[in-house]
Amino acid sequence: MDDVKIGEILLPGDEETQERQEARVRNRFWPTFKSAISRLPFARDVVAAYYCAIDRETPLRVRGILLAALGYFVLPFDTVPDILAFVGFTDDIAVLTTAVALINGHIKQRHYDAADDALRDEDHRAFDG
Template identity: 45%
Template sequence: MSDAAEIIETVKGQGDVYLPKTIQRNERLARGLVPKLMRVAGRLPFADDLAAAYYAARDPRTPMKAKAILFGAAAYFVLPVDLVPDVVVGLGFTDDATVLATALSVVGMHVKESHRSLARKLLSLPEPVRDAP
């Protein structure tokens, strides 16, 4: 089956929502995100953005096109085959950061504060201090 035919063909996902097969495949890959993220979080300045993007992609209120882009970015982070291998010191995660930054520039408006809060909780990061009015 061609890639175009695979994208068009749909399968039923969680909550009886029809998801393109590519999104379903990326969602399966992205499930490996949390273990890998926890292993390397200390070396990633963008770890909270990546986790927030993952939570946004899993949110049923996030539009399908945004889910596809966010799951694609998370799946790229998890995939062992990379443009720049993650083990290269100093450069290993630059391609992952670029993919995530591009994804967030396109669909970042769908990453809500609730997703960012979940990401901070996962990574044991403090909540930001809010100025009192």
């Protein structure tokens, strides 16, 4: 997956775009994550990025980048369909890794704490607030 494609995916968009993206991510994140968890080498970071993206204290541009990356992650058919076992998540991993690198420092300890709690808890939605 080339840098230009990843750059296009990670465009933060305006507030209206981010609201639509957030609704899609909130709806599909946990089911997609549960099916991918064994194939994600950095699951804790992905969940922390999710909590950072839905945190209203996170700067708008950062939220937009994370919501774009997570929106790509939850799409059932993207550049490489996720149904193709591990290979299907390689493009998702590239996009998420790039997004986390771009917003380095904005994922706070509270986001990691929420991620740790969620990874221990079956009812992940209890942490969406």
